[in-house]
Amino acid sequence: MAAVPKIIDLKGFFIAVDNYQIVPEHFIPYFAILLVSLELVLGIFLILRVYLKETALITILLNIVFVIALTSVILRGIDISCGCFSKAGEVVSVHQIFRDIFFIFLASIVMFGENKVSS
């Protein structure tokens, strides 16, 4: 539930999003709030197995976006905090990219896995 610490410290998350230098400054609060809400909804839906396949697909797409953002930060040589699970600590590195790829793999298992649960 990566969204919880971000919601608790929204300002810190705004800074983390701004550090990526991808989203225009004016849109940062709206984009950050939408992103954190989506993460929260996806997390809860995955746990509760609600609309499982659709949730898994959006999770995959979201993690692909994260991989692209992280790669672009590394390629541009920007040394920033990841803002992935909390605002402090984790500096962007290849490690986070592999972690997101692992999440994509897990979400793929959910998406293409057993078809017993449907909503």
Next chain:
Amino acid sequence: MKLSNFVKIFLTTCLVSLFIFASDVQKESGETEELSKIYQLFESGEAIFVDARSYDEYKKLHIEGAISIPFHSEDKLHIMSKMEDLLQSVPKIVVYCDGSECNLSKLLAGDLVEFGINREKIIIFKYGFEQWEKANYPVSNDTAFQESLLN
């Protein structure tokens, strides 16, 4: 997979966003002061004004007596360290940028808190330099105070 389920996920996300946005606005309203209140603070001399815009903008014109900590500056941390004594000693810190559409003041306020400044004494001047200038309140292009702090 059903399209309607994607729509439901999207709508739920929008609802959650609205809820978070509303609670954030409510939280901020306490710390975002109106122009007149900010001017009273300026008059009282109790607050130091911090300009979050670029140094070039600050150099051109800024609120009289303000110091510059450009949010996008690579030396931001160094500047904050140089000004730490001042920032810690003043009872109030008013952070501003261009106007209500700019977020630099909010972002810099977050940096100041992270730096160790008490959150309670930071005030975000929502309407920023634009409104200040419009109201004909004191402005200056004197950078001597800023330079004296950095040297």
